Amino acid sequence: MKTLGEFIIDRQGEYPGATGELSALFAALRLASQVVHREINKAGLADITGAADLENVQGEQQQKLDIYANDKFKVALAARGVVCGLASEEEERFIRFDEGLNPDAKYVVLIDPLDGSTNIDVNVSVGTVFSVYKRVTPFGQPISERDFLQRGRDQVAAGYVIYGSSTMMVYSTGNGVNGFTYDPSLGVFCLSHKNMRLPKSGNIYSVNEGNYVHFPNGVKKYIKYCQVEDEATNRPYTSRYIGSLIADFHRNLLKGGIYLYPTSSRYPDGKLRLLYECNPIAFLAEQAGGKAIGDRQQRILDIEPRAIHERSPLFVGSVDMIVKLEEFLEGGQ
Ligand code: P6P
Numbered sequence: 001m002k003t004l005g006e007f008i009i010d011r012q013g014e015y016p017g018a019t020g021e022l023s024a025l026f027a028a029l030r031l032a033s034q035v036v037h038r039e040i041n042k043a044g045l046a047d048i049t050g051a052a053d054l055e056n057v058q059g060e061q062q063q064k065l066d067i068y069a070n071d072k073f074k075v076a077l078a079a080r081g082v083v084c085g086l087a088s089e090e091e092e093r094f095i096r097f098d099e100g101l102n103p104d105a106k107y108v109v110l111i112d113p114l115d116g117s118t119n120i121d122v123n124v125s126v127g128t129v130f131s132v133y134k135r136v137t138p139f140g141q142p143i144s145e146r147d148f149l150q151r152g153r154d155q156v157a158a159g160y161v162i163y164g165s166s167t168m169m170v171y172s173t174g175n176g177v178n179g180f181t182y183d184p185s186l187g188v189f190c191l192s193h194k195n196m197r198l199p200k201s202g203n204i205y206s207v208n209e210g211n212y213v214h215f216p217n218g219v220k221k222y223i224k225y226c227q228v229e230d231e232a233t234n235r236p237y238t239s240r241y242i243g244s245l246i247a248d249f250h251r252n253l254l255k256g257g258i259y260l261y262p263t264s265s266r267y268p269d270g271k272l273r274l275l276y277e278c279n280p281i282a283f284l285a286e287q288a289g290g291k292a293i294g295d296r297q298q299r300i301l302d303i304e305p306r307a308i309h310e311r312s313p314l315f316v317g318s319v320d321m322i323v324k325l326e327e328f329l330e331g332g333q
Helices: 004-012 021-049 051-079 117-122 209-214 217-227 245-255 274-287 319-332
Strands: 083-088 107-115 126-134 157-163 167-172 177-183 188-193 204-206 258-261 291-293 314-317
Touching: 004 021, 004 177, 004 188, 021 051, 021 107, 021 126, 021 157, 021 167, 021 177, 051 083, 051 107, 051 117, 051 126, 083 274, 107 274, 117 126, 126 245, 126 274, 157 245, 157 274, 167 188, 167 245, 167 274, 204 245, 209 217, 217 319, 245 258, 245 274, 245 314, 258 319, 274 291, 274 314, 291 319, 314 319
Parallel strands: 083 107, 204 258
Antiparallel strands: 107 126, 126 157, 157 167, 167 177, 177 188, 258 314, 291 314
């Protein structure tokens, strides 16, 4: 059994000049994940104890869990002295840790502390998504938005924690993807999925077909392609949509498949956030041999961000499925 901590130390040698700061950053992510894991599982108990007032408890609990997770990751990341700033879905503006706290820290972190949290009250898996960059502003100067508005291809590390039937951390520092399953009895994440590879082809497609009428024509044609009977290409594909990005992506990472969140009338720029949802997921997908594109078939990791909370369409998964989708997008916008 190899723990996450041991694995990080083993791999530290891969980075010239590795000073252990990234290891300290991951230790913070690990600790916060363990605390959030415990709170999420208690949420179920709250349902039981608060049965008389389920709506109120659940609503506050739900709302609290987003904020709770944000606070835990914020405190843990600030405390290690290696992160100079944090941007979060739960924070309007980025948070500076460089004032007094960590003036010499070289990393910034962007995070969705609890993606899919509306699913907690129906006991569906949710996830924390994180993205790590080196600061670009000179040391000694205050950090700025520039430190966060970096292209996804420049990420130093990215990953997610999925709080599901088991809690797992899946991450990459640019040398492949590895998954660690949390053992609450020991309080450690253990290496359970070494060198994860996203299957080159698959037969699962994940999309909210309720928005079908609002999708671009190319997406509509691809969805119909997925549904047409064709034994030679293993169609019709299976439709699986959990409504929790991390749960849908994690399944497709293991089994092969494609996740689609296109633009629609309700979300003209797409719903998902580029910096702390699309970029980390795209980084993991490519590191595992998959592919991730956005509008006009642009590689997600090449998009030049303009704002911390900007949105993007996301098509991510098995290379062969993305390539087939691109044929429809090119032909039928
Ligand atoms: P819809 C959750 O709110 C989320 O950000 C992703 O986790 C999920 O894949 C998507 O939105 C679900 O959105 O519009 O299909 O309910």
